[in-house]
Amino acid sequence: MIEFTDISKTYRVAKRQAGMKHAVASFFSREYSEIHALQNVSFSIDDGEMVGYIGPNGAGKSTTIKIMCGILTPDAGTCVVNGRIPYRERVRHVREIGVVFGQRSQLWWDVPVMDSFDLIRDIYRVDEALYRKNVAELTELLELGELLKTPVRTLSLGQRMRCEIAASLLHDPKVLFLDEPTIGLDAVSKLAVRAFIRRLNEEKKTTVVLTTHDMQDIEALTERVLLIGRGSILSDGRLEDLKKRIPERKTMVIEYQGAPPALHPKMTQAEHPSDGRMTVRFDPSRLSVSTAIAHFAAHTTLLDVSVSDISTEEMVAKLYQEYRL
Amino acid sequence: MVIAMKLYWNYFLMELKSQMQYKASFFLTALGQFITAFTTFFGIRFLFDRIHGVDRFTYGQVLLCFAVIMMSFALGEMAGGGLAVFPDLLREGELDRILVRPRSILLQIVMPNMDFSRLGLLAQALLVLCAAIPASKVAWTPEKALVLLLMVLCGSVIFFCLFLLVASVAFFTLQSFEFLNIFTYGMRDFGRYPLSVYGEEMLKLLTFVIPLALIQYYPLLYLLDQAEGIRYAAAPLFSLLFVLPSAALYRLGVRNYKSAGS
Numbered sequence: 001m002i003e004f005t006d007i008s009k010t011y012r013v014a015k016r017q018a019g020m021k022h023a024v025a026s027f028f029s030r031e032y033s034e035i036h037a038l039q040n041v042s043f044s045i046d047d048g049e050m051v052g053y054i055g056p057n058g059a060g061k062s063t064t065i066k067i068m069c070g071i072l073t074p075d076a077g078t079c080v081v082n083g084r085i086p087y088r089e090r091v092r093h094v095r096e097i098g099v100v101f102g103q104r105s106q107l108w109w110d111v112p113v114m115d116s117f118d119l120i121r122d123i124y125r126v127d128e129a130l131y132r133k134n135v136a137e138l139t140e141l142l143e144l145g146e147l148l149k150t151p152v153r154t155l156s157l158g159q160r161m162r163c164e165i166a167a168s169l170l171h172d173p174k175v176l177f178l179d180e181p182t183i184g185l186d187a188v189s190k191l192a193v194r195a196f197i198r199r200l201n202e203e204k205k206t207t208v209v210l211t212t213h214d215m216q217d218i219e220a221l222t223e224r225v226l227l228i229g230r231g232s233i234l235s236d237g238r239l240e241d242l243k244k245r246i247p248e249r250k251t252m253v254i255e256y257q258g259a260p261p262a263l264h265p266k267m268t269q270a271e272h273p274s275d276g277r278m279t280v281r282f283d284p285s286r287l288s289v290s291t292a293i294a295h296f297a298a299h300t301t302l303l304d305v306s307v308s309d310i311s312t313e314e315m316v317a318k319l320y321q322e323y324r325l
Numbered sequence: 326m327v328i329a330m331k332l333y334w335n336y337f338l339m340e341l342k343s344q345m346q347y348k349a350s351f352f353l354t355a356l357g358q359f360i361t362a363f364t365t366f367f368g369i370r371f372l373f374d375r376i377h378g379v380d381r382f383t384y385g386q387v388l389l390c391f392a393v394i395m396m397s398f399a400l401g402e403m404a405g406g407g408l409a410v411f412p413d414l415l416r417e418g419e420l421d422r423i424l425v426r427p428r429s430i431l432l433q434i435v436m437p438n439m440d441f442s443r444l445g446l447l448a449q450a451l452l453v454l455c456a457a458i459p460a461s462k463v464a465w466t467p468e469k470a471l472v473l474l475l476m477v478l479c480g481s482v483i484f485f486c487l488f489l490l491v492a493s494v495a496f497f498t499l500q501s502f503e504f505l506n507i508f509t510y511g512m513r514d515f516g517r518y519p520l521s522v523y524g525e526e527m528l529k530l531l532t533f534v535i536p537l538a539l540i541q542y543y544p545l546l547y548l549l550d551q552a553e554g555i556r557y558a559a560a561p562l563f564s565l566l567f568v569l570p571s572a573a574l575y576r577l578g579v580r581n582y583k584s585a586g587s
Contacts, residue, residue: 071424073580095427106422108437110343119339122332123426151346 002045002068002175002207007077009038009063037063038074039231047174048205050197052212052222052239056320059228061211065177068209069099082174095124098168102180105160106167107152113163114148117170124171131170138166141196158189165193169200175207176200182214194220215312227316229323239312246318248281249310250289254296254303261300264292276303332428336436351442358445362395366453369517380522385460387518390545392457394516395450396477397540399443401484402509407438408492415495420582430579431489463548472544472558479561480540486571487512487535493571496578508535516541539564 012032038060045051055061066072067079070086070093079086086093100106107116121131139145142162152160161181168176178197182190198221200206210221218225218239225242227235235242243249248268260273263280266287270279282292289307296302310318345351369391373384382390414420414434423433463469491505512535515523520531520542531538543560546552 066421069421069425071421072582090424091427094425097425099425101421104419104422108339108343110346111339115339115342119335122335123428 001047001080001082002209003078003080004041004043004064004068005078005080007038007041007064007067007074007079008036009060009067009072009074011035011037036231038067040077041228041231041233042077043226043233043236045207045209047207048201049224050201050208050210050222052210052218052225053228054212054215054218054225054316055228060231061228062179064228065179065209065211069097069177070094095171096174098171098173098176100161100164100168100176100178100181102161102178102183105152105164107160107163109153110151112149112151113144113155113167116152116163117148117167120167120170126171130172134170134172135166138169141199142166142192158185158192161185161189161193162196165196172204173206175209178208178210178212180212180214181210182212182217190214190216197221215316219312227319229320234319234323242319243310243312243315244285246310246315247283249315250282250284250292250307251279251310252282252289252292252305252307253277253279254305256296256303257301259300261296264295267292336432337439340437340439341441354442355445358442359449360445362446362449365517366391366449379518382519383462385457385462386545386549388453388457389461389463389548390519390541391517392450392454393473393476393480393545394513394541396447396454397480398484398513398516399447399450400477400481401488403440403443403447404435404481405485405488405492406440406443407435408488410434410438411492412495412498415582424582431575461549464550468558469548472547472561475561476540476544479564483536483540483564483567484509484512486567489571489575493575493578496581512537519545536564536567 011034013035041060041064053061053064063072067074068081068086070090073087081093082096084093106120107113108119117135120126121128126134139148142165144162144166147155147159147163150159152163155163165178165181176197181197182193185193194217197208197210201208201221208221210217212218223238225235225237225239226233227242235245251270255277257276260278263269264282264287267280267282270281280292292307293302293305296305369384369387372379373387377383379387411434414423420430423430426433458465487509491508494502494505515531516537520528520538523531528538528542531542539560543552543557547554547557547560
């Protein structure tokens with residue numbers, strides 16, 4: 001159970017203009033500007049939930065994760081994870097969480113992966129029997145096999161990420177935080193990582209909090225999406241409901257013979273018609289798909305029709321625009 | 326406790342393993358440490374070819390001083406020298422990783438950054454100590470041996486604290502300042518001679534601000550029977566008070582930690 005109540009966090013950043021003169025001046029006196037990374041953010045996540053956390057760069061995603069992990073202390077508000085305040089009871093708190101930072105390794109660079117695992121076992125005081133069981137399981141599910149004997153520095157990014165995820169789960173955490181787990185991975189590795197995370201959530205009921213810029217991660221993994229922008233939660237709900245907030249979210253492509261047909265009044269043109277093709281957009285709550293097709297069928301000779309929902313990628317871009325992020 | 330020690334021992338081994346991956350580099354660095362340490366030793370040696378004493382201390386006594394400081398420094402730097410990675414840890418947000426592990430933050434930084442090549446320096450300091458023990462003409466007693474041990478041990482704590490203080494500054498500046506090395510390497514160089522040679526003012530500074538004199542000058546007077554009393558013998562223990570301000574600055578820094586990047 002994660003509860004975030006009215007959390008605010010402000011950073012003070014030294015301002016400095018470029019150039020030697022200003023560099024010298026800043027040595028003596030500095031001007032600071034305040035960046036409100038989070039402003040009165042509240043939400044709660046139940047045990048066993050899998051939540052995606054999206055938002056543009058600098059929106060406050062990482063700050064939120066870092067507060068939940070006990071790395072940062074908020075300026076105001078309270079955060080409670082599994083009944084503890086992370087930044088007050090750091091040691092006890094982190095024993096129950098697993099963290100994967102996509103861009104940062106937790107393995108020791110120069111030694112075989114297995115040596116890192118052994119050390120992590122000691123750090124978390126994992127019982128030997130449990131440790132063996134977990135390693136065996138993770139090795140099978142993430143196909144680590146030979147990788148365990150390889151020094152980390154020689155692993156590919158995808159191989160390393162699989163090892164990172166395994167490393168964060170050796171102590172059976174109740175909550176797993178994933179900060180951009182698929183960044184830089186190839187398609188096969190991405191699929192493998194996603195499948196594994198889903199299975200973990202289903203079988204072990206591990207709570208998963210995920211930040212990502214890859215909307216396919218969100219689609220594949222999470223039911224619930226938190227959208228954050230400029231330090232506030234802008235929306236919290238199912239991906240489908242989020243889509244419904246985009247008015248013109250159906251796209252219809254038609255191919256026709258002859259002159260371009262007139263549009264239905266509740267449609268807008270997305271692209272100029274050319275070569276007997278036309279793309280339009282409309283809001284399915286105001287104009288049903290069947291009416292739209294019927295409209296074109298009545299006005300021209302239809303050769304082909306395809307209707308698609310807005311992609312998550314586009315939707316998020318639209319939402320960012322809408323909120324001027 | 327035993328389990329905790331085992332962990333740090335493993336950290337230790339892990340680091341040794343990593344450093345051993347580059348075997349030639351490891352041994353050459355240690356050898357280099359060993360040899361360069363001799364240059365400072367010869368500096369003193371040749372100085373005493375010309376003169377017979379520094380501020381009422383003989384060659385053997387200065388040598389004792391030198392050995393104590395070198396051993397303290399070698400131990401202190403072996404543990405604390407790695408703290409120089411602080412600015413990098415902070416700038417690149419690597420401290421995040423350390424904070425999400427259920428162990429002491431300081432030990433997690435210190436253990437993997439142990440610099441074993443300092444063993445070369447330690448070995449050299451031990452050699453000098455072996456020479457200095459008879460050469461200083463100290464009338465050794467068990468009490469004096471204990472005081473000598475205290476000088477070395479408390480001295481390494483002081484040097485560790487100095488490294489910690491300098492590193493903690495990075496919490497606030499995010500960069501390292503080379504001039505702060507005057508408090509670490511500078512203190513080592515100062516400490517080669519009995520601190521009274523630098524004058525009354527300096528001695529006060531090195532007593533009350535950075536308590537280097539408490540592990541060097543005052544107990545040395547006791548060893549040489551130039552001063553009597555528990556005040557001088559137990560001076561190294563008082564130097565441990567220096568841990569308090571060092572720990573305070575470090576803790577303040579951790580609380581001030583802002584993390585970095587995403």
